[in-house]
Amino acid sequence: MNPVNILNSDQLAITITRLCQQLIENHGDFEKTAIVGLQPRGVFLANRIVKVLHELTGVSKIRHGALDITFHRDDFRRKDTPAIPSETQMNFDVEGLNVVLIDDVLYTGRTIRAGLDALLAFGRPSRVELLVLIDRRFSRHLPVQADYRGRTVDAIASERVSVDWKETEGKDQVTLYATKKEL
Amino acid sequence: MSSLSVNHLLGIKNLTREDIELIFETATNFKEVINRPMKKVPSLRDITIANLFFENSTRTKLSFELAEKRLSADIINFSSASSSVKKGETLIDTVNNILSMKVDMVVMRHPNPGAHYFLSQHIDASIINAGDGTHEHPTQALLDAFSMREKLGDLQGKKVVIVGDIMHSRVALSNILCLQKLGAEVMVCGPTTLIPKYIESLGVKVEHNLKKALIWCDVANILRIQLERQDIAYFPSLREYTMMYGVTMEILNSLKKEIIIMHPGPINRGVEISSEVADSKQSIILQQVENGVAIRMAVLYLLAGKIERNS
Numbered sequence: 001m002n003p004v005n006i007l008n009s010d011q012l013a014i015t016i017t018r019l020c021q022q023l024i025e026n027h028g029d030f031e032k033t034a035i036v037g038l039q040p041r042g043v044f045l046a047n048r049i050v051k052v053l054h055e056l057t058g059v060s061k062i063r064h065g066a067l068d069i070t071f072h073r074d075d076f077r078r079k080d081t082p083a084i085p086s087e088t089q090m091n092f093d094v095e096g097l098n099v100v101l102i103d104d105v106l107y108t109g110r111t112i113r114a115g116l117d118a119l120l121a122f123g124r125p126s127r128v129e130l131l132v133l134i135d136r137r138f139s140r141h142l143p144v145q146a147d148y149r150g151r152t153v154d155a156i157a158s159e160r161v162s163v164d165w166k167e168t169e170g171k172d173q174v175t176l177y178a179t180k181k182e183l
Numbered sequence: 184m185s186s187l188s189v190n191h192l193l194g195i196k197n198l199t200r201e202d203i204e205l206i207f208e209t210a211t212n213f214k215e216v217i218n219r220p221m222k223k224v225p226s227l228r229d230i231t232i233a234n235l236f237f238e239n240s241t242r243t244k245l246s247f248e249l250a251e252k253r254l255s256a257d258i259i260n261f262s263s264a265s266s267s268v269k270k271g272e273t274l275i276d277t278v279n280n281i282l283s284m285k286v287d288m289v290v291m292r293h294p295n296p297g298a299h300y301f302l303s304q305h306i307d308a309s310i311i312n313a314g315d316g317t318h319e320h321p322t323q324a325l326l327d328a329f330s331m332r333e334k335l336g337d338l339q340g341k342k343v344v345i346v347g348d349i350m351h352s353r354v355a356l357s358n359i360l361c362l363q364k365l366g367a368e369v370m371v372c373g374p375t376t377l378i379p380k381y382i383e384s385l386g387v388k389v390e391h392n393l394k395k396a397l398i399w400c401d402v403a404n405i406l407r408i409q410l411e412r413q414d415i416a417y418f419p420s421l422r423e424y425t426m427m428y429g430v431t432m433e434i435l436n437s438l439k440k441e442i443i444i445m446h447p448g449p450i451n452r453g454v455e456i457s458s459e460v461a462d463s464k465q466s467i468i469l470q471q472v473e474n475g476v477a478i479r480m481a482v483l484y485l486l487a488g489k490i491e492r493n494s
Contacts, residue, residue, distance in 0.1 A: 071216065071224035071254075071484075082186060082488025084205075085212040093220060121221040 006134070006153060006161070007174040015150040016045075019131060020052045022148050023100065029057065032126070033098045035064040038115050039086035042103035044165040045133055049102065063097070065090040069114040088118075095123030100148075104163040106132040109144030134161050134174060187485050191310040193299045194319035195360040203364060207329050209481035210474070217253060217476055227256035230487050233281050235291040236313070237263040237298075242448050242472065243313050243323070247290050250479035256487075259286070274298065275305050282308055287490055288483070291315075309486045317351050317412065323447050324357035326478040328365055330471045331402055334443055339366035344396045346372045346428060347406030347455050350379050351413065354406060354447045359387055372396035373428060376417040377408075393428050397438055404445040405430055405456050421454060431457045441465055448472070 007015060027033045030053070037046025043066045050064045070085035101115055112130060119125065133150040139157065153176065155161060160177045164170075187202050195203075216224055232251050236244055244260075251258045261281070272280075278289065288309045291299060296318035303310050314320040328338065335341055343362050349355045349371045359369050363386065370388040371378055378389060390396040397403060408424065418424050430444065444456070444466040452458045461468060 068212065070212070071226045073226075076226050077229075077488060077490060082485055084185065085209065087212065088215050090219075117225070121216075121219050121223070123220060 004176040005173060006176055007151060009172040012172045016048055016052055019148050019150055020049055020056055024057060030059050030062045034092060034094055035062060035100050036067050038103045038111060039066050039068040044167060045104050046102040063092050067115060067118055069111060069118045072114040072117040074110060090122050093123040094119060094125040096126050099125040099128045100131050101128060102131045105134045105161050106146050107136045107139055109140045109142035112144045113142050133163060136161060186489060190489055191303045192321050192482055193303060193312050195321045195324050195357045200364045206325055206481045209485060210329055210477040213480040214477040223253050223255060225255045226484055227254040227487050230287045231257045231285060232288045232290060233286045234258060234260045235289060237293045240292055246475040247313060247479050250476050250483060254480055254483060278302060278306055282306060309490055311482060314353055318353050319357045320353040321357050322479055322482060323354050324361035326471055326475045327358055327404060327445060328361050329478055330467055330474050341367045342400045343367050343402045343404060344370040344372050344400040345404045348377045348408045349373055350377045351409040352406050358404060359385055370396055370399060374418050394434060397442060400442055402443040402445060407451055407455060425454055429455060429457060430460050432459045435460060443467060445471060
């Protein structure tokens, strides 16, 4: 099976704008809101969303940070090598804030569980929502669902969804790969 | 994704440059963790660590204990003063007894050089050297180099002088090995009697004049005189040592540049370092202590990652 393009650059831009409109609907002027991207890949999406929110609302200061979940993962010592962490940049407490956790792909839900755990180190948020670009449904290991989703994808376990960004891969796109050998 | 090339931290000698870089990279992340409002992460919650201190320690023991607690490990402490070692038990027996309580890692300080290596050949647990006699003290060297790097960037070509009792110092040997692996030039400075004869074979420079050494260096790491390890008199009096090798504001001001002052502690104010120098802005003694916790968390995290589950 050839790689399937799920979203091209234009479609991705439209989807992000739509997600931003939904955020504005619920969060207004973002006075009590923090946008938190999960390291490493969720941060690109979070940055993009903050940029678009800024353009749409004119609010110049939207709290946003990057959260690394490595030390909170539940698969430590189940892999051959320990996972190497990325940088956490949280310059604010989330005490009493509405937090929007952002990741690129929601798959088993384990990353989000670790993200919720890691977030508690920065205070008790009043509410936490989850925004994902791609929701791989029917593949959850934990009861985690997204509040905002860009595109829902049905993919089997052997397939892989990859989100590319202009900043790192040179092109905005979402692709579905069949990683296992075809029969 | 990478991991350490070793299963134990016995000494800097056994580490590669890549290992050291990996420890530093991980420690940078843990430094952010210990500055959070909530300073604890759950990574090592299924790991039990025994801290075995057969020799006195304050800073290292507290630092390891804090690092272990910040990683959510379970810990048991032991110090030889209150143990069966006094009743004639051997090291292997003591440690095996502790391990049969299902302990995964051992952090040990022992007065005999090589005790950790010996133990690693006989028991089944990950061993971390917290100081073995006058041999090595790897986590101290790692945190020293990490602190230097925070101040100076890449250590390639940087000049570091270690001043004081080189002969009885495990910090000196570990520092020399670690700094050389990172590409720094190392000089040792002290009275002839406190500098081991073979030291030049490690590729370090030797200087007996403090001022000349300080003019040469970017960083001065000042060591304590280890009176408790000195069986004979190596110099006429402490007062004379202070006059020749005590680092004072006067001598620092006479240099044409600002060098970084480090000390692994405990400091003897007014002996090897004056109070003014210890409290000056050139001194990073307290940053070293903070970095110590982050470095030890990194070492524990990376070694724990290599322990197989259910074995």
